[in-house]
Amino acid sequence: MTLLYERLGRVEKSYTPVEEEEISSIIRKRLFSKIDxxxxxxxxxxxxxxxxxxxxxPQGIEPSEYRQEFLESYPFLPDVIDCLYHRWGSFPTFQRTRGVLRLLSLILYNLKDQNLNYISLADINLKDPEIRRELLNHIGNEFDSVISADITDKNSGSKQTDNSLGAAYKGLQLGTRSAITIFMYSFSGGVEKGASINEIKRSASFGSVPSSIVSETLETLKDKLFYIQHHTGKIVFANQPNLNRILLNKIESIDDKEASNTEKEYLQQHTKQGKLRTYIWINQSNDVSDDSELKLIILNEQSKSFVSEIVENRGASKRINRNTLFFLAPIESKRREITLSIKRKMAFEQIILDAYHNLTEDQKKEVKSSVKREEENGRSKIREVYRNVYVPMKNKVDEIDLGVPTYGYDTNLSDEVFEKLKSEGTIIARLVPLVLRERYLKGRKHVLTKQIYENSVKTLGEDRITNISILEDCIRDGVKQGLYGLGELKDGKEIPIYWKKEPSVGFGDNEILIDSLICEKELEIKQERLETVQEEVITETVVDKSSKKRVISTIDTPMIKIPKGKVSQILGLLNYLQTKFNKLEIKIVAEDGSVTEDEYDNKIKEALRQLGIKID
Structure with missing residues (x-):
């Protein structure tokens, strides 16, 4: 403004009435002694x-015409004169020319120390007490609080908007400049009130930045200001609060616990029927079951100490299946975003219940669409916030970041964690027999199959398989390939039963994987013995006409009592019979001992089920 004063000379203070068409030239003569x-x-x-x-x-005006108007009104943008003279001048108390001159002299004095090339409506300082008082004399003191709340206070919506813009535009105060422009266009003694987007752009923007930034600024102001309204394509200030103010009051009345309950519901919906059994916001380690199923524990907050407590204990007891646990924690810095979105949705719902009849039709549409928008926003933010995966290892806890979700994210959160852990090699969906042999049989003669599985669920850092059938398939494939054999351990001796053929895997207490060299030697001897087994049988004979040899087509033995410790030999016999007959039936009668109901269901019936055998 100092530069402007050098160009314009001194400010005059004498005023006399003028005709409307002379207003621009009269203002220059009355306020300035000279113009460069x-x-x-x-x-x-x-x-x-x-x-x-x-x-x-402006629409309907040629550039040359607007240029001439500007030259006549310089240093004021023509919009300044037009707004003050035609809109504010329509108030009976304003006195048109005299009022314009009085107000412009106050504006010039306030700006005298600023280095401005021209003056727009956005340059009017509403914090200046004299300027503010002059305006309030015509529109009423009720707008004093409106100016403070939305424009001049340090926490006003305009200042928040200034600070929200990118670094390149942050210092330009486009939020405040846009709000001032809207305010000055909002008042008239007639019917025309409010500012169009182009009117705001002409006053609030600078030649050094794209005017589209002002459009983005207006979108932010729409959500930040409490007293602006939108009418027929124009934006106007009113002394009645808009939806933003009503919404804020509702939000402030919503308890954090209510929002937390909704957040938990969102999490439940995001993890429903997922690939990992999911626990949400548990309070104690006893809430998580201790079994072989893989589990995802979603934490209410980041807490490594709570993770350790769950991994090590289940209530007062030590946890056994420690390698089945994964954890998902929120990013604390973004947590508030979910809460705010949920509260906004709940606030809009309360507005529908409490104040819907007082809203305009446009506001009713906005409220309804806002409920849906905020619910979608809250659900999408669940994935943005809950993205830190903790994987307990032997002496540490590994952290995996799920990353930022793609636009339109709509995936089960439990499934995404599962797939991420699978891609990282933390969860194993398929075991390779050669790897199993190298890991467990290298330098050993045998390893218990039950021990391999228990290691996967009990020992931190071991391969985590999705279920026991993964290991069963791997054992079966390795046996058929001859990489190792399957048998049992008896009196410290390896007894091979299956090698290079389809095995029956049961994970019994004595079932073992056996080094292939032992299998090759032992099974040759055992095969010779099996061929000499004599049993009392009832046979039905037929004559093979092609070979003229007598063959047995049906074998039906009486009930056989299996001597203790001879199960493996019988299994070998049954396997031999299965190679000769398409139909093979056995009846199991176990006496003089007991198993629990859980053992019967989980070990006997489940084993038969996995074999595809139905129990009538």
Whole structure:
């Protein structure tokens, strides 16, 4: 403004009535003793060119015509004179020319120390007490609080918008400048009130930045200001609170616990019927079962100590299946975003219940769409916030970041964690027989199959398989390939039963994988013995006409009592019979001992079920 004063000279203070068409020239004569016409032409030309490039010149007026108006009103943008003279001047108390001159002299005095090339409505300082009082004299003191709440206070919506813009625009105060422009256009003694987007752009923008930034600024102001309204394509300030103010009051009345309950519901919906058994916001280690199923524990907050407590204990007892646990924790810095979105949704729902009849039709539509929008927003933020996966290892806890979700994310959160852990090699969906042999039989003669499985669920850092059938398939494939044999351990001796053929895997207490060299030697001897087994049988004979040899087509033995410790030999016999007959039936009668109901269901019936055998 210092530069402007050098160009304009001193400020006059005498006023006399003028005709409307002379207002611009009279203002210059009354307020300034001289104008640097060359500087004026340069500034006007540059600004008109910017307005043309941005397509924000007033409608229905040629650039040359607007240029002439600007030269006559310089250093004021023509919009300043037009707004003050025609809108504010329509108030009976304003006295048109005299009121314009009085107000402009206050504005000039306030800006005298600023280095401005021209003056727009956005340059009017509403914090200045004299300027503010002059305006309030015509519109009423009730707007004093409106100015403070939405424009001048340090926590106002305008200042929040200024600070929310990118680094390149943060210092330009486009939020405050846009709000001031809207405010000045909002009042008239007639019917015309409010500012169009182009009117706001002409006053609030600078030639050095794209005017589209003002459009983005207005979108932010729409959510931040409490007293702006939208009517027929224009934005206007009113002394009645808008939906933002009503919404904020509702939000402030919603308890954090209510929002937390909704957040938990969102989590339940995001993990329903997922690939990992999921526990949400548990309070104690006893809430998590101790079994072989893989589990995902979603934490209410990041707490490594709570993770350790769950991994090590189940209530007062030590946890056995420690390698079945994964944890998902929120990013604390973004947690508030979920809460705010949920509260906004709940607030809009309360507005529908409490104040719907007082809303305009446009506001009713906005409220309904906002409920849906905020619910979708809250659900999407669940994935943005809950993304830190903790994987307990032997002496540490590994952290895996799920990353930022893609646009339109709609995946089960439990499934995504599962797939991420699978891609990282933490969860194993398929075991390779050669790897199993190298890991468990290298330098050993045998390993218990039950021990391999128990290691996977009990020992931290071991391969975590999705279920026992993964290991069963791996054992079966390795046996058929001859990488190792399957048998049992008796009196410290390896007894092979299956090698290079389809095995029956049961994970019994004595069932073992056996080094292939032992199998090759032992099974050759055993095969010779099996061929000499004599049993009392009832046979039905037929004659093979092609070979003229007598063959046995049906074998039906009486009930056989199996000597203790001879099960493996019988299994070998049954396997031999299965190679000769398509149908083979056995009846199991176990006496003189007992198993629990759980053992019967989980070990006997489940083993038969996995074999595809139905029990009538």
């Amino acid at each position: 016409e060359e500087d004026a032409k340069k500034t006007v030309a540059e600004l008109i060119e910017y307005f043309k490039e941005e397509d924000i010149l």
